[in-house]
Amino acid sequence: MALATAPAAGAVGILRLSGPGALEAGRRLAPGVPASPVPRHAYLASFVDAAGRPLDEGLFLYFRAPHSFTGEDVVELQAHGSPRLLQLLLARVLEDARVRPAHAGEFTRRAFLHGRMDLTRAEAVADLVAADSEAAVRAAAAGLSGGLATRVRALEEPLRALHADLEGVLNFPEEAEGADEDSGPRVAALRAEAEALLADSGRSRLVRRGARVALYGPVNAGKSTLFNRLVGEARALVDDEPGTTRDVLEARVEWSGLGLSLLDTAGLRETPGRVEALGIARTREALAAVDLALLVLPPGATPAEAEAWTREAGATPMLRVAGKCDVARPPEDVGLPVSGKTGEGLEPLRAAVLSRLWGEGTPAAVALVSERHADALRRTAEALGRAHEASRLSTLEVLSGEVGLALEALGEVSGTSASEALLDAIFQRFCIGK
């Protein structure tokens, strides 16, 4: 049993019960509901305390196993969204010795264990709850309707068939003769497929967490002015005194559905004061940790200076902006002409940022391959790499062993070979009541 809605005042608060005793436990709170309610029918019910006094009036819904989210009997009580009222209702349900509070993600975990969804879909539920940009919502929704599951299955099924063929030849050489003939090309094709899926993990990270983009450059170049313009409000202090920005400022925006965290940083210069030097150290830290660095150059920056500032970004991908273009038109090779003051060049800048971060295609269309998926896919691809070697140089036992390992690693993505510990780790990041 758990509260399925946020523990804050709202129009509706939902209490959810799952398990064989859900109906009886739910009816203790709503005795007016028939003993055998029509499944999926909304009953208007009075929710009462132990003495039978009404606490609230709301909806009572019953989902009979296996046709429910968890695959078990489920009862949902929809009450008014008062946190105190919901506490009273929860306490009343918990008086029943058969009821206990659900763990984080327990409903979804049960749905997975009862075969209602594979692991990628269960994780898409958590992604959807956590999504904070349109692209993240759309990508998670695609995962929920089986986007990633389909691609994983398209890999897992032929891999399992290959493993069965190899084991067949090993164990029943007469009957299965020849089934291993084209195992080399089959392994190679599966490996390429695993790697293609793995390649989506970088983009998935951008969609899930949002991309981090920092403005940096020499003092007084107009970074904070441009930052304010991009964010759409006067967040950062702007002044003609060089060294105005001392700390890293962060703001969230959404461009073409993709969530971005924009960072304004302290301008860099050779001989800063003590506090300013601390700010500059933070700029360098921020630059090392972002997905893209936007170098803002002042008018009159020479190509040699531009090159020198470019090196500050280190290994981080970098895009050059020629700032204050309303003052002087920059030479072509300095960077994209932009003016934070007039707003000129803003759209081309946004487009350039998105294309550097994303390349072609739309963020919402990505398969949400998590770090966890990527790790398992990497092991799948590695085992298939070794299997390919074995198909040319080694015995059938070794080949089949490696294919088996690949299958096991891939099973961690779909959930066909997920251990209890792995499931614990996955469902811990869910919220209570989901």
Ligand SMILES: Nc1nc2c(ncn2[C@@H]2O[C@H](COP(=O)(O)OP(=O)(O)OP(=O)(O)O)[C@@H](O)[C@H]2O)c(=O)[nH]1
């Ligand atoms: N004409 C013009 N002036 C600008 C533009 N952007 C900024 N300025 C002016 O340039 C000065 C510095 O602007 P800031 O945005 O504070 O520059 P900054 O790069 O953040 O400076 P620091 O934080 O000190 O490194 C201010 O006087 C701004 O009004 C621009 O696009 N055009």
Ligand SMILES: [Mg+2]
């Ligand atoms: Mg500034």
